[in-house]
Amino acid sequence: MSRRPIILVTGADLAPQALALLSDFDVVYAGKAPQEADLIALCRQHDPVAIIVRYGRITAPIIAASASLRVISKHGSGTDTIDRAAAEGRGIQVLAAAGANAAAVAEQAVALMLACAKSVVHLNERMHAGHWDKATHKSVELSGRTVGVVGLGAIGQRFARIAAAMDMTVIGFDPYASNPPAFIEPVTLDAIWARSDVISLHCPLTEDNQGMVNETTLGRCKTGVIIVNTGRGGLIDERSLLTAIANGKVVMAGLDAFAQEPPSPDHPFFGNSRLVLSPHIGGVTSDAYVNMGVASARNILKALGVTAST
Known part of the structure; x- marks a missing residue:
């Protein structure tokens, strides 16, 4: 198992520009349509320090399964899919990529x-x-x-x-x-x-x-x-x-x-x-994909007090 800290992405991909910022971490993908049970299992297996939320909901059981979790970063502007109360109860920051899309x-x-x-x-x-x-x-x-x-x-x-x-x-x-x-x-x-x-x-x-x-x-x-x-x-x-x-x-x-x-x-x-x-694709453009990925990565680095390597 990797000794580098883990970032879990609730999706199947992340913009290369965002990955470049996160080069000191190992990134684990949950797939295109992650369910609660999938995310709980991944959190227990990998114990991520951060989650980038693209799809699905981040519930209290998911948060509870992540002992090392310190920040939940939304790949977008709305954080209503994240149980903020459960996160705040653990002192976990919840951040959004405001304005990126x-x-x-x-x-x-x-x-x-x-x-x-x-x-x-x-x-x-x-x-x-x-x-x-x-x-x-x-x-x-x-x-x-x-x-x-x-x-x-x-x-x-x-x-x-x-x-x-x-x-x-x-x-x-x-x-x-x-x-x-x-x-x-x-x-x-x-x-x-x-x-x-x-x-x-x-x-x-x-x-x-x-x-x-x-x-x-x-x-x-x-x-x-x-x-x-x-x-x-x-x-x-x-x-x-x-x-x-x-x-x-x-x-x-x-x-x-x-x-x-x-x-x-x-x-x-x-x-x-x-x-x-239209199928909730207002923020789905090639430019917004990069902007949201980079913003969500930068939010994680800031929350963890890490300087970007690139």
Whole structure:
């Protein structure tokens, strides 16, 4: 067995640039779809000093199986898949690669917003079926419309800047953000529901905001609102969203995150023409892959007090 400290990656790979930073460690991969039992076994076998979280959840039993564990580093910006209470109880740091995938996720949110407003998927299908709907179809013009941004971290602000450049009025809510840039008007969450033509979610999932988009909040929205979610699926009560789509309150929704991932094959989202769906790949680009890997590696080195060898 290696005498070098072990880093466990809950995935099948890591960017070469990140591995170069971790050259003083041995890296163990858990595979593409690690389950709790797999990770417990690997922790008991290898006793890692750090875990880089790409896929799956890091639960209290996994943390308990790692006697030498000192830091859990998320390969991304959201740490809701990590049992922070269990980690903090052991004095284990939980760190995120904040901002590393901001460009990628913000661009995905813009793409979903545009796909919804401009009927991109529907018109593509119609064209391939031999139809020419120029005389009958009208899309939504976003210039002059109001977009409500929930969550004003690196991703939310980047999305907001793009929307502002499209001449949209940008309003934003984030109880933890101070001094947002001038192109964002800070408002209450109630104002987000009442004023927005488009609502884009960019906040982490917490106990307080679980199901924040629900029957009540959707009822406060304008008729014909567009909902975009590139955050976490748990932010939306999916049954309420489907009802709002059926009754016309929500005209379209673009979703990159779901309550269960992947959704079950019989999920009612599938086949609904008012939904544009992508498989939680907002942060999955070649550039973001490198940025997140490097950031997660640097977070580990900093937490362990180690100077990078390259």
